[in-house]
Amino acid sequence: MSNTKQFTYNVSDYDQFSYDYSQYWKKRRYEDLAEKTLLDNIFDGKRGDWFLDVGGSYGRLTNSYYSKYQHPIILDYSAKTLRNNWEIIKNKYPNTELIAANAYKMPFKENVFDGALMVRVLHHIEHPESYYKELRRILTNDAEYVQEFANKVHIKATVRALLKGNFKFFSQEPYAQPALTMAEGSDNVEGIFYNFHPKHVKKLLMEQGFTVKKKRGCSFLRSPLLKKLFNDDTLLFLEKIARSIFSWTNIPPSVVFDTILKKEDKQEEKYAKIEDILCCPQCKGNLEIEQDSASCKKCNITFEKKDNVWDFRVQ
Ligand SMILES: C[S@@+](CC[C@H](N)C(=O)[O-])C[C@H]1O[C@@H](n2cnc3c(N)ncnc32)[C@H](O)[C@@H]1O
């Protein structure tokens, strides 16, 4: 088994504070629709069996991939969010499974997923190289992976750095944002919040065998002034134009990579149900699965399914 090394990384644990992430979107219709329209476009034409939305929260983006893949899974470290939204998600997207787990240590066998997505989560990942290694393990050869991330060198940050003469800013080192109040869940000083240089993310992906097929920009018009001047529909119209002209640049605050993974291992098995793809998130060994519990004899851990959601969280 690969990836059995024991390590512990900090996780941005949304369960530590009572925060309903869906509320964050109430006043951000432009950004929400900008991301959804872009993803609809990216997923158009993609197909597959198992699909993973890493850090998928309350299923904000499920509509973009749901009809494309037979078995969509939303994985999130916040068990509370998954349990609170289970019924709403299942009503809308009945085939979707919800699993509480850590993106660094996922409870899935090798070579399972034909597709995966991560949006607005990479800023919480302090060790993306480790996450990408884990992601490579669970994806099949030719799997397609869509990665959104906060762009460190977007136009406003670049102008700010130039005015300050801060040329160190342009390195590929991730930029740790100062803790912000309620910045998408990071409401404590320990919050993990990184902005990444597109070249750095691309390099880390390539090291694990991913090729960036297409780079796209998103939320070009995310600015309080522009939001005052134009209504959401005008902003979305302008966004479409900006996207078609400037996606190759580092102007936008949010960048999306549409990637494909090449690896030697060929997927041999077809899996029909969720229990078939699960393994111990810690040692990647087999689990003894019963109705509402799953045990790893080697690690001596029992994982539980409560309120319809499996809890495979390990740190
Ligand atoms: C800002 S929200 C984004 C949710 C969703 N992707 C969206 O765009 O609507 C970030 C999510 O990432 C999850 N998260 C953060 N670190 C994680 C980790 N190590 N493993 C799994 N989920 C994580 C949080 O629990 C939270 O639900």
Ligand SMILES: [Zn+2]
């Ligand atoms: Zn184990």
